[in-house]
Amino acid sequence: MKIAAVKVIVTCPGRNFVTLKITTDQGVHGIGDATLNGRELAVVSYLQDHVADCLVGRDAGAIEDIWQYLYRGCYWRRGPVTMAAIGAVDTALWDIKAKAAGMPLYELLGGRSRRGVMVYGHASGRDIEETSDEVARYIELGYRAIRAQSGVPGMDSTYGVSADRMYYEPADAALPTENVWSTEKYLDHVPKLFDRLRERFGFGHHLLHDVHHRLTPMEAARLGISLEDYRLFWMEDPTPVENQEAFRLIRKHTVTPLAVGEIFNTVWDCKDLLSEQLIDYIRTTVTHAGGITHLRRIADLAAMYQIRTGCHGATDLSPVCMGAALHFDTWAPNFGIQEYMLHTEPTDEVFPHDYRFSEGELHAGESPGHGVDIDERLAAKYPYRKAYLPVNRLRDGTMWNW
Ligand code: KDG
Numbered sequence: 001m002k003i004a005a006v007k008v009i010v011t012c013p014g015r016n017f018v019t020l021k022i023t024t025d026q027g028v029h030g031i032g033d034a035t036l037n038g039r040e041l042a043v044v045s046y047l048q049d050h051v052a053d054c055l056v057g058r059d060a061g062a063i064e065d066i067w068q069y070l071y072r073g074c075y076w077r078r079g080p081v082t083m084a085a086i087g088a089v090d091t092a093l094w095d096i097k098a099k100a101a102g103m104p105l106y107e108l109l110g111g112r113s114r115r116g117v118m119v120y121g122h123a124s125g126r127d128i129e130e131t132s133d134e135v136a137r138y139i140e141l142g143y144r145a146i147r148a149q150s151g152v153p154g155m156d157s158t159y160g161v162s163a164d165r166m167y168y169e170p171a172d173a174a175l176p177t178e179n180v181w182s183t184e185k186y187l188d189h190v191p192k193l194f195d196r197l198r199e200r201f202g203f204g205h206h207l208l209h210d211v212h213h214r215l216t217p218m219e220a221a222r223l224g225i226s227l228e229d230y231r232l233f234w235m236e237d238p239t240p241v242e243n244q245e246a247f248r249l250i251r252k253h254t255v256t257p258l259a260v261g262e263i264f265n266t267v268w269d270c271k272d273l274l275s276e277q278l279i280d281y282i283r284t285t286v287t288h289a290g291g292i293t294h295l296r297r298i299a300d301l302a303a304m305y306q307i308r309t310g311c312h313g314a315t316d317l318s319p320v321c322m323g324a325a326l327h328f329d330t331w332a333p334n335f336g337i338q339e340y341m342l343h344t345e346p347t348d349e350v351f352p353h354d355y356r357f358s359e360g361e362l363h364a365g366e367s368p369g370h371g372v373d374i375d376e377r378l379a380a381k382y383p384y385r386k387a388y389l390p391v392n393r394l395r396d397g398t399m400w401n402w
């Protein structure tokens with residue numbers, strides 16, 4: 001079965017998504033997500049101008065060889081644009097292979113390791129009480145794990161607090177919105193949030209929190225210590241990850257579990273954190289880490305060190321990524337948890353999918369492939385709209401991490 005056509009589809013049913021569609025000479029097609037939030041068109045060009053022609057005529061079943069061809073063959077290895085492009089090709093080819101085999105993708109990966117995939121939902125509010133009420137709502141909806149983020153007194157905005165109750169969309173403007181950040185105010189506030197949540201709900205649910213790269217290593221250690229009594233499932237991205245040695249320092253001080261990796265692209269980014277057991281959950285997912293083929297390598301390395309997966313699942317990853325990730329999660333022996341942020345209704349209509357939520361879990365579905373498709377006619381009704389993530393500055397104007 002040969003690759004006959006390669007098409008890149010850009011659509012914005014509320015937010016931008018880039019989808020790669022590969023069709024074979026036997027009429028089977030597969031799709032992959034290539035969305036890189038705020039830099040979408042860079043991946044579109046990479047795929048259209050530099051990848052599509054190289055794929056036509058190749059054996060669609062040679063997934064590993066095509067992965068190596070695109071990775072080794074471009075000379076300029078790694079990076080988010082390259083790896084998102086490779087990830088989309090890889091996902092589309094696994095979709096095709098599983099469809100051709102008449103199997104759901106998880107069967108092809110090695111079969112089912114669990115009945116369902118535990119997910120965490122996103123509770124947020126302008127203050128602690130609003131966040132607490134949102135946590136109550138997620139518990140009522142059946143979630144067993146909930147991420148909690150709250151507005152911080154004295155700060156106009158902070159990461160993870162949604163204006164809408166169920167949907168979160170930080171890429172909100174054609175030029176980046178500028179927010180003001182205060183580490184002092186944040187560090188003072190977060191332990192109070194989790195104190196209230198444990199007082200109200202006890203310890204029967206997993207609670208998570210995303211620091212979103214904001215702290216220095218020592219501040220992160222301090223936050224980890226102050227959250228220990230509340231037994232978080234994880235504290236995510238406490239400090240920027242470029243300097244992986246920082247995690248040695250954080251680890252020396254706190255037993256609060258750590259989750260890192262949503263901005264990693266390859267196993268090389270993860271290697272030291274995994275082999276030195278500096279984290280507890282690895283957050284890489286299908287789209288940004290080179291597809292199913294490469295994500296498996298990362299998961300296998302993590303498994304050697306008893307580190308579990310916690311795939312990134314924000315809404316800037318399309319339902320195609322979610323579908324593929326759920327098949328991966330269903331298989332991965334060292335699966336930990338899957339992030340689940342609801343896509344808006346128009347997005348779900350553009351990307352009809354098999355996966356379903358029930359009792360705190362997502363189920364990948366049983367149809368052949370990864371179970372997600374794209375309605376191209378509908379997608380065409382939502383043209384690309386420029387949208388950027390915000391940036392952060394300190395009170396004196398210094399640029400900070402968002
Ligand atoms: O595009 C950026 C988002 O994917 C990121 O801000 C979401 O940190 C995130 C998370 O944990 O979902």
Ligand code: MG
Pocket residue numbers: 210212236237262
């Ligand atoms: Mg995050």
